[in-house]
Amino acid sequence: MNPHTEDESADARAADTARLAGRPPARPFDEAADAEEQLLRLGVVRVKDEHFRVGPYRYTRLADARAEAERMRARERRP
Structure with missing residues (x-):
């Protein structure tokens, strides 16, 4: 019972x-x-991550975000 x-x-x-x-x-x-x-x-460890947003995309590496930003800028300049 x-x-x-x-x-x-x-x-x-x-x-x-x-x-x-x-x-x-x-x-x-x-x-x-x-x-x-x-x-x-x-044993749970808090980790703070940086994310970079470029347009609709999100990146964890600054180099990738910068490359995408440059690609977007190049597309905007095309006639």
């Missing part, structure tokens, strides 16, 4: 399962309070 009602969260059921298995309950993920610390603990 399940002692939990349908209104109880999955966290409560997981805590009971961990307790019965002799493990400490998992710490709930609180994104607003300590997301950065938890991400580091889990």
